[in-house]
Amino acid sequence: MRTDFAFVAVMMLAAVLLMGVALLGAALLRPKKPSKAKLETYECGMETVGDAWVQFRVQYYIFALIFVLFDVGGVFLFPFAVAYNSLPLYAIVMVCLFVLTLLGSLLYAWRKGVLQWD
Amino acid sequence: MTVFEVINNILKIAGDAFAGLITSILGAGGLADFVVMLVAALIICALCAVAFMGLTYAERKIVARIQDRIGPNQAGPYGVLQPIADGIKMFTKEDTTPAEADRWVYNLAPLVIAVFALLTYAVIPFAPGVVGTNLNIGVFYVIAVGSGSTVAILMAGWGSNNKYSLLGAFRTVAQLVGYEVPMLLNVLPVVMLSGSMSLVDIIERQTLGNGGNGIPFILVVPLSALIFLISGIAETGRSPFDLLEAESEIVAGFHVEYSGMKFALFFLGEYVNALAVSIMFTVLFMGGYAGPILPPYVWLLLKVAAVFTILMWLRGTLPRVRVDQLMSFNWKFLVPMSIVNVILIMIIGKVFVADPVTAQVNGGIAVPPLVQAMILFTSNVIVLLIGLLMVSRQARQLRLTEAEDLDRRAAHNKAAAAKVVAQ
Numbered sequence: 046m047r048t049d050f051a052f053v054a055v056m057m058l059a060a061v062l063l064m065g066v067a068l069l070g071a072a073l074l075r076p077k078k079p080s081k082a083k084l085e086t087y088e089c090g091m092e093t094v095g096d097a098w099v100q101f102r103v104q105y106y107i108f109a110l111i112f113v114l115f116d117v118g119g120v121f122l123f124p125f126a127v128a129y130n131s132l133p134l135y136a137i138v139m140v141c142l143f144v145l146t147l148l149g150s151l152l153y154a155w156r157k158g159v160l161q162w163d
Numbered sequence: 164m165t166v167f168e169v170i171n172n173i174l175k176i177a178g179d180a181f182a183g184l185i186t187s188i189l190g191a192g193g194l195a196d197f198v199v200m201l202v203a204a205l206i207i208c209a210l211c212a213v214a215f216m217g218l219t220y221a222e223r224k225i226v227a228r229i230q231d232r233i234g235p236n237q238a239g240p241y242g243v244l245q246p247i248a249d250g251i252k253m254f255t256k257e258d259t260t261p262a263e264a265d266r267w268v269y270n271l272a273p274l275v276i277a278v279f280a281l282l283t284y285a286v287i288p289f290a291p292g293v294v295g296t297n298l299n300i301g302v303f304y305v306i307a308v309g310s311g312s313t314v315a316i317l318m319a320g321w322g323s324n325n326k327y328s329l330l331g332a333f334r335t336v337a338q339l340v341g342y343e344v345p346m347l348l349n350v351l352p353v354v355m356l357s358g359s360m361s362l363v364d365i366i367e368r369q370t371l372g373n374g375g376n377g378i379p380f381i382l383v384v385p386l387s388a389l390i391f392l393i394s395g396i397a398e399t400g401r402s403p404f405d406l407l408e409a410e411s412e413i414v415a416g417f418h419v420e421y422s423g424m425k426f427a428l429f430f431l432g433e434y435v436n437a438l439a440v441s442i443m444f445t446v447l448f449m450g451g452y453a454g455p456i457l458p459p460y461v462w463l464l465l466k467v468a469a470v471f472t473i474l475m476w477l478r479g480t481l482p483r484v485r486v487d488q489l490m491s492f493n494w495k496f497l498v499p500m501s502i503v504n505v506i507l508i509m510i511i512g513k514v515f516v517a518d519p520v521t522a523q524v525n526g527g528i529a530v531p532p533l534v535q536a537m538i539l540f541t542s543n544v545i546v547l548l549i550g551l552l553m554v555s556r557q558a559r560q561l562r563l564t565e566a567e568d569l570d571r572r573a574a575h576n577k578a579a580a581a582k583v584v585a586q
Contacts, residue, residue, distance in 0.1 A: 049296045049297070049298055049299075050296070050298070051196075051200065051296075052200050052203075052204070052285055052295050052296035053282065053285050053296065053298075053304075055197065055200040055201055055204050056204040056207070056208075056281070056282055056284075056285040056295060057278060057282060058201070058204070059201060059204035059205045059207075059208050059281075060204075060208050060277065060278040060281040060282060061274070061278055062205070063205065063208045063209065063212070063281075064274055064277045064278060064281075064428060065274070067424055067427075067428070068273075068274065068424050068425070068428070070254060070424075071253065071254045071255075071256075071258065071423055071424030072258075072424075074254050074255050075254070075255055075256060075257050075258055075423055075424075076255075076257050077257065077258075078257065079259060081262075083259050084259055084260070084261055084262040085261065085262070086261050086262075086263050086264075086323075086324060086325050086420070087261070087325055087327070087419055087420055088325075088326075096263060096324050098321070098324065098329075099329070101333065102333070104337075105333060105336060105337055108337050108340065108341060108490070109336070109340060111494070112340045112341060112343070112344060115344040115347070115348075115498070116343065116344070116347065119344070119347040119348065119351075122351055123302075123303060123351070123354060123360065126351050126354040126355040127354060127358060127359060127360060128358075129354075129355040129356075129358060129509075129512070130355075130358045130518070130521060131521065131525075132513075132525070133525045133526070134513050134514075134525065134526055134527065137509050137510065137513050140509065141506050141509060141510065144502055144505060144506055144509075145506070147502065148499065148502045148503075151494070151498060151499065151502075152499075155494075155495065160490065160491065160494045160495060161487075162486060162487035162490045162491070
């Protein structure tokens with residue numbers, strides 16, 4: 046079990062190594078002549094006004110909340126799915142109720158007009 | 164061993180021989196294990212980089228043909244050296260960090276996206292016995308690592324301190340996060356039917372022998388396969404769901420400020436992710452490396468090439484969707500349909516049980532696996548048809564109200580014009 050995940054760590058090391066070498070190689074090869082105009086923020090022909098660090102729209106936040114709901118629900122569903130073949134029908138009905146609760150919350154959000162993007 | 168078996172298992176034999184060699188030099192222990200793993204990981208990463216170069220060429224050529232263009236044809240015969248020319252350019256191009264940018268976040272983002280994209284390949288089985296690591300939560304791991312690119316894209320968009328970048332990053336969060344839900348929900352039937360989250364076990368279940376019945380899951384749960392493919396395309400941010408880059412609206416979205424190698428790493432991330440989605444589709448729904456006569460790795464290659472060609476075909480054909488259409492399509496169509504589909508599969512799979520022993524223990528009608536597959540297939544198709552019917556009715560209504568609106572406006576304009584003329 047431990048060695049199973051060890052490979053993931055090694056893979057991460059290898060990926061960082063390889064991509065790091067690519068970045069470093071490019072850093073050695075490329076010319077470096079920065080000027081003030083080059084380092085300006087890109088804009089279509091105009092000067093940039095203010096910086097871009099603004100607040101998120103609240104709608105993104107609401108979508109993220111619905112996502113968290115389903116993601117956590119999904120995390121609960123996967124262990125059930127692994128055990129599915131050995132479960133009695135009774136357990137399946139319970140899980141169906143759980144999934145229907147998720148569907149219900151989605152329908153509630155829908156009725157509330159949260160899913161309308163404008 | 165016959166020649167046939169050697170050819171079929173050449174990857175495994177080579178890997179075992181290499182591991183044996185390293186162990187004989189360093190002695191059995193942690194160090195030898197580490198070296199073997201590191202070399203394997205480096206080989207996988209390097210193969211991904213090579214595949215990335217090949218895919219950019221293939222995609223440019225094929226999409227060009229679809230759109231009645233020629234595509235790259237200058238570097239080498241038929242332009243096959245184009246990826247190498249691109250690579251040289253990426254290495255030697257001057258790279259700027261905007262003065263206003265958040266330097267750390269900005270410079271780290273391409274590395275993060277590339278590393279997360281490559282990490283997916285740690286669990287993908289390339290041939291029997293040739294897999295980085297056979298995690299027992301393989302499917303989970305792939306989905307978890309796949310959502311890492313969301314973080315990287317948000318880092319890039321926020322770190323650039325550019326309005327276009329930030330718009331792209333905002334869209335990314337809404338899109339990638341949203342389309343992960345149908346992806347998750349449609350992997351569920353596969354895990355249910357195979358009773359395991361390990362990718363190797365899932366392939367075994369679709370292979371003849373070893374407890375499998377030889378029916379690929381695409382023939383059992385076609386609707387799940389379809390929705391998985393759609394949400395997979397959206398997850399990788401490819402056309403028609405490429406709102407996060409949208410060249411014609413927000414110039415390139417989150418990577419507008421990047422150039423040189425950092426830009427290349429974003430591209431690598433995108434293609435490696437798209438390839439990972441194709442491989443996951445073949446593993447989950449088409450039986451991965453399983454297939455008759457030809458060696459397993461050839462089968463995997465053929466299947467992945469077929470799926471990736473579909474991705475390229477869609478990219479060459481479909482126009483980009485609008486952001487409100489994108490969100491509605493996901494939350495009002497894919498997600499509810501997936502949930503209904505999952506519930507139906509759950510119930511049908513328990514009523515018609517393929518395994519006679521479980522049928523006796525837990526109740527249910529014992530049927531041959533093929534019959535169960537056919538029943539599930541039918542239920543999937545029915546759900547899809549009902550969903551399409553509902554959507555087409557909605558669409559017709561929408562078109563009618565839009566037409567009415569236009570007529571009313573035209574009449575209003577006409578009346579106004581008549582008034583002006585009369586005066």
